Amino acid sequence: MKKVLLFGIFALLLTVLAGCGDILPEDNRPYIVTTTGMITDITKIVGGSFVRVEGLMGPGVDPHLYKASESDVEKLAKADLILYNGLYLEAKLEDVFKQMNEQGTPTVAVTGSIPKEFLLDSPSYEGQYDPHIWFDVELWKYAVQGARDALMKIDQEHELEYTKRADSYMNRLDDLHKAVIDKADDVPLKLRVLVTAHDAFGYFGQSVRIMKLLDYKVFLLSLKQELKTFKMLLT
Numbered sequence: 001m002k003k004v005l006l007f008g009i010f011a012l013l014l015t016v017l018a019g020c021g022d023i024l025p026e027d028n029r030p031y032i033v034t035t036t037g038m039i040t041d042i043t044k045i046v047g048g049s050f051v052r053v054e055g056l057m058g059p060g061v062d063p064h065l066y067k068a069s070e071s072d073v074e075k076l077a078k079a080d081l082i083l084y085n086g087l088y089l090e091a092k093l094e095d096v097f098k099q100m101n102e103q104g105t106p107t108v109a110v111t112g113s114i115p116k117e118f119l120l121d122s123p124s125y126e127g128q129y130d131p132h133i134w135f136d137v138e139l140w141k142y143a144v145q146g147a148r149d150a151l152m153k154i155d156q157e158h159e160l161e162y163t164k165r166a167d168s169y170m171n172r173l174d175d176l177h178k179a180v181i182d183k184a185d186d187v188p189l190k191l192r193v194l195v196t197a198h199d200a201f202g203y204f205g206q207s208v209r210i211m212k213l214l215d216y217k218v219f220l221l222s223l224k225q226e227l228k229t230f231k232m233l234l235t
């Protein structure tokens with residue numbers, strides 16, 4: 001009796017396992033490779049369950065210095081679409097992106113449609129624009145549109161879904177922008193001074209009207225002079 005029962009369970013298990021193999025569908029959804037976490041987020045939000053998204057850079061990774069590893073190149077080679085920030089943020093990946101584009105993979109900078117008059121000059125590289133767009137929520141909406149348009153181009157079937165999802169996310173960004181401005185308004189204008197170790201906050205400073213952005217390095221170099229400036233600003 002016991003043997004029969006065991007055999008029965010074994011047979012059942014085999015059937016279940018075989019069934020699993022049979023029903024696992026091949027995942028034909030577009031495979032999108034993204035660079036920074038911010039771009040991974042917007043692609044997942046706009047793409048929803050219609051796409052597979054893989055981000056190359058985890059939290060805390062510096063996009064300016066990021067180099068493609070062997071496994072990154074493999075992912076990029078398999079991608080149906082590559083989404084990156086552009087404006088020279090991913091400086092060390094630009095050549096790889098160019099190569100991928102030449103090989104026929106659509107490679108799109110999500111900041112590509114921002115009108116040039118909204119862009120700030122890069123404080124670090126002459127002749128380049130400041131790439132830290134995501135700190136101004138209003139401007140980041142262009143990146144959402146960039147991701148949406150790129151998705152629509154490679155997957156026309158779900159055009160309507162991508163449009164709806166992008167619209168609803170941009171509404172949320174409008175609310176966020178208002179919340180950021182409201183919070184900033186708690187700080188009197190003359191006290192809006194930001195001291196930073198990295199010149200990433202130009203767009204943020206502009207959007208919340210920070211009067212002065214002091215780069216930490218500059219601040220250290222000329223401590224005396226900057227203290228004077230501080231005192232002037234705070235009185």
Ligand SMILES: [Zn+2]
Pocket residue numbers: 064132198199200
């Ligand atoms: Zn930066």
